Amino acid sequence: MARAPEGLEFATEWPRLGDGGLDALEAWLNTHPDARLVVIDTLAKFRTGQTGKNLYKEDYEAVEPLVALAADHNVAILIVHHLRKLGADDPLDQVSGSMGLTGGADGALVLNRERGRADAYLYVTGRDIEEEKELALSWDSTKATWKIAGDAEEYRNSRERQEVEGCLRTLGEPAGPKEVSEALGKPHNNVKQLMWKMGNDGDLRSVGGGKYVPVTDNLDNRDNHDQLSPLSEDDSAPSIRDNVRSNEGSVTPGAVIPVTEVTVTEGLPDDCGPPLITTEHELRSVTDEIRSAEVIGIDVETTGLDPRTDRVRLISLSTAEGSWLIDCFEVDPHPLFEVLGQKKLLMHNGQFDISFLSAMGLEIEEGAEILDTMLLSQLLEDKEGT
Numbered sequence: 310m311a312r313a314p315e316g317l318e319f320a321t322e323w324p325r326l327g328d329g330g331l332d333a334l335e336a337w338l339n340t341h342p343d344a345r346l347v348v349i350d351t352l353a354k355f356r357t358g359q360t361g362k363n364l365y366k367e368d369y370e371a372v373e374p375l376v377a378l379a380a381d382h383n384v385a386i387l388i389v390h391h392l393r394k395l396g397a398d399d400p401l402d403q404v405s406g407s408m409g410l411t412g413g414a415d416g417a418l419v420l421n422r423e424r425g426r427a428d429a430y431l432y433v434t435g436r437d438i439e440e441e442k443e444l445a446l447s448w449d450s451t452k453a454t455w456k457i458a459g460d461a462e463e464y465r466n467s468r469e470r471q472e473v474e475g476c477l478r479t480l481g482e483p484a485g486p487k488e489v490s491e492a493l494g495k496p497h498n499n500v501k502q503l504m505w506k507m508g509n510d511g512d513l514r515s516v517g518g519g520k521y522v523p524v525t526d527n528l529d530n531r532d533n534h535d536q537l538s539p540l541s542e543d544d545s546a547p548s549i550r551d552n553v554r555s556n557e558g559s560v561t562p563g564a565v566i567p568v569t570e571v572t573v574t575e576g577l578p579d580d581c582g583p584p585l586i587t588t589e590h591e592l593r594s595v596t597d598e599i600r601s602a603e604v605i606g607i608d609v610e611t612t613g614l615d616p617r618t619d620r621v622r623l624i625s626l627s628t629a630e631g632s633w634l635i636d637c638f639e640v641d642p643h644p645l646f647e648v649l650g651q652k653k654l655l656m657h658n659g660q661f662d663i664s665f666l667s668a669m670g671l672e673i674e675e676g677a678e679i680l681d682t683m684l685l686s687q688l689l690e691d692k693e694g695t
Contacts, residue, residue: 316343318341323355325355325356325357326355326356326357326371326374327356327357328357330355331374331375331378334347334378335378335382338378338382338384342382344382344384345384345385346384346385346386346387347379347384347385347386347387348386348387348389349375349386349387349388349389350389351388351389351390351391352371352372352388352389352390352410353390353391356371357371364406364407364409365407365408365409365412366409367409368406368407368408368409368410368413369409369410369412369413370409370413371409371410371413372388372409372410372413372414373413376413376414376415379415388414390404390405390406390410391405392405392419392421393405400417400419400421400432400434400443401417401419401434403419403421404417404419414435415435415436415437416433416434416435416436416437416438417432417433417434417435418431418432418433419431420432420446427447427448427450428445428446428447428448428458428464428468429445429446429448429455430443430444430445430446430461430465431443431444431446431455431461442460442461443460443461443462444457444458444459444460444461445457445458445459445460445461445463445464445465446458469503470503470507470512472493473489473493473500473503473504473507473513474507474512474513474523476489476492476493477489477513477521477522477523478523479492480492483516483518483520483521483522484520484521485504485519485520485521485670486500486501486504486519486670489504501643501670502641502643504521505641505643505669505670506641507521508521508620509620509637509638511524512524514617514618515616515617515618515668515669516617516668517616517617517664517667517668518667518668519667519668519669519670519672583625583627583631583632583633583634584633584634585634585636586633586634586635586636586640587636587639587640588639588640589640589641589644591640592635592640592641592642592644592645593644595626595633595635595645596644596645596648598628598630598631598633599626599628599645599648599649599652600648602628602629602630602652603652603653604628604629604652604653604654604655604680605626605627605628605649605652605653605654605655606625606626606627606628606632606654606656607624607625607626607627607649607655607656607662608624608625608656608657608662609621609622609623609624609625609661609662609665609666610622610623610625611665616664616665616667616668617668619665620637621637621642621665621666621669622636622637622638623635623636623637624637624642624645626645642669643669643670646666646669646670646671646672649666649671650671650672650673650674650677651674651677652677652678653678653679653680654677654678654679654680655680655682656680656681656682657681657682657683658681658683659679659680659681659683659684660681663679
């Protein structure tokens with residue numbers, strides 16, 4: 310067994326803060342001028358008992374004297390404290406007690422770990438921290454220490470994507486967000502958005518009907534990633550639309566021409582066309598706008614002609630109140646589908662558009678209508694010919 314490092318001292322007994330504990334700590338620091346770290350484990354064992362009359366004031370006064378002592382002696386004082394059992398959107402709200410604890414301290418480290426897992430997440434914030442961040446940690450059992458594994462969001466996304474791919478492989482057949490969310494025990498909407506993003510990123514392949522299969526590295530497999538021809542980083546879609554160029558020479562007359570390239574030009578005038586929607590906030594506004602419309606004109610531009618392998622690039626929406634262009638490479642259009650599935654939709658070659666939108670998860674509900682101008686024009690031509 311390795312020996313403890315020289316200079317490390319333990320005290321298993323110490324007076325409480327209100328019973329001379331602060332003076333005792335200051336006296337120890339005076340006799341140990343080279344000390345750089347003091348760990349108090351735990352705060353409940355060190356602080357004075359609470360009366361409950363003013364929790365914020367009592368919590369603040371439990372840590373504020375230690376902050377001043379640390380500054381006077383140029384030493385870090387780490388206070389170990391517990392989290393609430395219930396989670397919270399703000400990591401600081403997870404700290405047990407009132408906001409006086411985090412308000413009185415110079416900084417806070419919030420460690421979250423699911424029971425039984427060898428990874429965890431550390432939220433870091435404080436007065437001396439330029440930008441608060443959340444880090445992913447992995448446990449090294451050989452050294453009994455945590456190691457930084459990278460940015461928490463990237464690590465979490467990677468883990469969640471691996472879980473989805475593993476679930477699809479376990480199921481052994483095409484599956485949609487409903488089956489995957491039930492198998493993983495995760496919220497349906499979260500899984501639905503994640504699988505849509507994975508489809509856009511080329512990690513999953515849509516086979517229609519809102520179902521997906523994992524992409525493999527087997528060149529002989531029909532689910533092969535290379536067959537999808539996803540955009541490379543150099544070909545990533547721009548967020549501002551100016552001019553759409555299509556492969557007009559590659560399709561037969563009368564076919565819907567898919568978008569193959571979007572060119573960006575800076576300095577466009579404000580009235581050059583419908584606004585390009587690229588954020589969730591903008592999409593929510595559009596969803597609210599079309600909710601009251603009786604008829605919605607809709608058109609899609611795609612990266613190809615096969616809804617099983619190609620993707621929707623742009624969705625154009627028009628009502629009597631206005632028009633919008635949804636950039637599906639920048640924002641998830643699923644929030645629109647609940648509204649669109651209940652409306653009277655006006656399309657041209659609706660069979661093509663609906664095949665792509667259905668592959669993305671759009672479900673046309675009972676009572677909704679689809680008016681196809683291409684079919685109507687053919688009917689009129691047939692009538693005039695007779």
